[in-house]
Amino acid sequence: METYSSSVSSERPNYVFAVTASQSVLVVPAKAQRRSRSTSITAEGALASLALAIIALGIHGYHPYAEDGGPYFSAVLKAIHPGLYPSWTGFVFALTRFSVFAPLLSAMVRLSGLPLAWVNFMLYVASLWAAIFAGWLIAGSCFGARCARYGAVSILALSITLPIAGTSLLLMDPYLTARSISTPLGLFAIATMLQLVQSSGRGKALLWRSGFACALCVIASGLVHPLMTAYTAGLLVLLFVIARLRGAARNWSITGSRALAILLAGCVFRLSALATPEYIEAARSRSYWFLRSWHWYEIFGLIAPLVLLQVLTRFNWLHQRESLRWMALASIVAGATAIAVALLFARESSISYDLARLQPLRIFLPIYAVMILVLGAYAGEFLLTARRWQTAALFLCVGGGMFFVQQGTFPRSAHIEFPWNMPRNGWEQAFAWISENTPPDARIALDAQYINYPGEDAQYFSAIAERSALPDYSKDGGIAAIAPQLAREWDAAQKAQSGLNGETDAQRLAALQRFSIDWIVLPAASPTAFPCPFHNGAAKVCRIAR
Numbered sequence: 131m132e133t134y135s136s137s138v139s140s141e142r143p144n145y146v147f148a149v150t151a152s153q154s155v156l157v158v159p160a161k162a163q164r165r166s167r168s169t170s171i172t173a174e175g176a177l178a179s180l181a182l183a184i185i186a187l188g189i190h191g192y193h194p195y196a197e198d199g200g201p202y203f204s205a206v207l208k209a210i211h212p213g214l215y216p217s218w219t220g221f222v223f224a225l226t227r228f229s230v231f232a233p234l235l236s237a238m239v240r241l242s243g244l245p246l247a248w249v250n251f252m253l254y255v256a257s258l259w260a261a262i263f264a265g266w267l268i269a270g271s272c273f274g275a276r277c278a279r280y281g282a283v284s285i286l287a288l289s290i291t292l293p294i295a296g297t298s299l300l301l302m303d304p305y306l307t308a309r310s311i312s313t314p315l316g317l318f319a320i321a322t323m324l325q326l327v328q329s330s331g332r333g334k335a336l337l338w339r340s341g342f343a344c345a346l347c348v349i350a351s352g353l354v355h356p357l358m359t360a361y362t363a364g365l366l367v368l369l370f371v372i373a374r375l376r377g378a379a380r381n382w383s384i385t386g387s388r389a390l391a392i393l394l395a396g397c398v399f400r401l402s403a404l405a406t407p408e409y410i411e412a413a414r415s416r417s418y419w420f421l422r423s424w425h426w427y428e429i430f431g432l433i434a435p436l437v438l439l440q441v442l443t444r445f446n447w448l449h450q451r452e453s454l455r456w457m458a459l460a461s462i463v464a465g466a467t468a469i470a471v472a473l474l475f476a477r478e479s480s481i482s483y484d485l486a487r488l489q490p491l492r493i494f495l496p497i498y499a500v501m502i503l504v505l506g507a508y509a510g511e512f513l514l515t516a517r518r519w520q521t522a523a524l525f526l527c528v529g530g531g532m533f534f535v536q537q538g539t540f541p542r543s544a545h546i547e548f549p550w551n552m553p554r555n556g557w558e559q560a561f562a563w564i565s566e567n568t569p570p571d572a573r574i575a576l577d578a579q580y581i582n583y584p585g586e587d588a589q590y591f592s593a594i595a596e597r598s599a600l601p602d603y604s605k606d607g608g609i610a611a612i613a614p615q616l617a618r619e620w621d622a623a624q625k626a627q628s629g630l631n632g633e634t635d636a637q638r639l640a641a642l643q644r645f646s647i648d649w650i651v652l653p654a655a656s657p658t659a660f661p662c663p664f665h666n667g668a669a670k671v672c673r674i675a676r
Contacts, residue, residue: 199305200590281510556668
């Protein structure tokens with residue numbers, strides 16, 4: 131059956147007349163046709179995002195117990211099994227005390243009947259899909275062409291673990307944390323805000339629907355990660371103001387927003403309590419809090435996205451793309467303001483660190499997402515349509531580079547640590563042995579810098595061993611830095627464990643005596659006379675009598 135179509139616009143609503151070969155006439159409202167096309171593009175984006183999420187998993191890997199993933203995993207374990215971690219419990223819940231992350235995952239485990247490792251993995255893959263699909267929606271609001279959308283989400287998927295300048299954040303971590311949920315929700319909020327500011331004159335229904343969806347995303351994100359949500363909300367407010375106002379009103383609003391942010395930061399700084407010596411040490415262990423201590427290339431990572439977006443707004447490339455210009459300008463204003471706040475009030479020499487603890491430069495996470503989507507969209511427009519081989523080469527270079535970076539970051543661990551696989555890393559094997567062969571109230575000691583030991587791959591002991599361990603310098607130091615009430619306990623513990631790997635047994639006993647330690651984990655090469663029922667080429671687990 132052959133179909134012809136023509137549109138008639140003299141009356142509202144518009145209609146499309148479909149004339150078949152048999153001269154039958156079908157009258158289809160133009161609004162319904164647009165809605166059908168929008169639904170089709172959305173479904174296409176959802177499927178494309180799923181394929182890209184699987185590709186991203188293969189490139190960037192999955193390490194559920196590494197870095198920040200370990201403390202979050204431990205918090206969920208504690209929520210499921212309250213008897214775990216009877217000692218130093220404050221360090222288990224510090225990251226999630228203002229979040230529904232641990233209760234949410236524990237509820238999912240109970241309702242599904244699946245082990246936590248499986249729920250963690252499936253939710254991580256879902257978070258990858260959600261972030262990429264949100265990028266598809268953002269690109270669709272700013273670029274009309276399909277090739278631009280595909281370019282945007284392809285580059286996003288390939289660079290999903292890109293470091294955010296010197297903030298110690300990645301765009302998306304290769305493990306599940308509260309940020310794994312708040313980041314996609316924040317991107318969905320940006321997408322719905324773009325729909326909101328574009329909905330002027332297109333009906334109140336669309337306006338209310340977009341506003342409700344944006345508010346829902348912000349609220350859900352705030353329940354999971356309040357700090358990251360606060361910065362995303364600030365970016366959304368700027369986007370709304372820039373899109374709705376014009377001329378002098380816009381300029382005055384931008385200036386007022388900057389002044390208000392700096393004023394509030396100054397108030398927080400002036401009203402902060404004096405830091406204790408123990409907390410000062412914990413705070414200063416987080417060098418990425420202080421912009422003045424960054425390397426030049428990390429500072430370049432702050433400035434480059436703003437300069438790039440500024441260049442794009444100055445050229446005619448964005449002339450017909452108001453949404454993109456609004457988003458770029460909001461990102462520039464937010465980023466520049468955050469840099470000013472960090473320089474003025476987040477200083478290592480300060481006697482108060484409450485403002486530094488808020489880490490204002492974290493606002494660069496959504497700014498980086500915007501930058502990557504813009505670059506990917508332009509790459510899609512200029513390359514996908516005519517230069518297929520150059521496009522393939524670009525994607526292979528970006529994806530291959532990120533793959534080798536992740537391989538080098540976790541060289542002794544499986545690239546994707548599936549929940550059904552046994553650990554390949556020797557340190558993980560030692561921690562797993564402790565989980566199976568020691569009582570739940572066992573107290574373990576490791577060197578304060580164990581997580582940075584060669585071959586350890588930043589695997590977090592407590593998440594794998596499911597046992598209480600003396601707080602370490604690196605990861606638990608970060609916990610103490612955001613929870614000052616734990617600083618004294620952290621300081622005493624990490625000093626007792628400092629240099630533990632190279633000490634004699636007598637020195638170890640003297641340092642650990644006050645903590646009633648049962649077991650000690652040492653590198654395989656460390657000499658000791660303690661009985662060690664487990665040992666492999668990487669580590670050994672030795673018994674200490676209380």
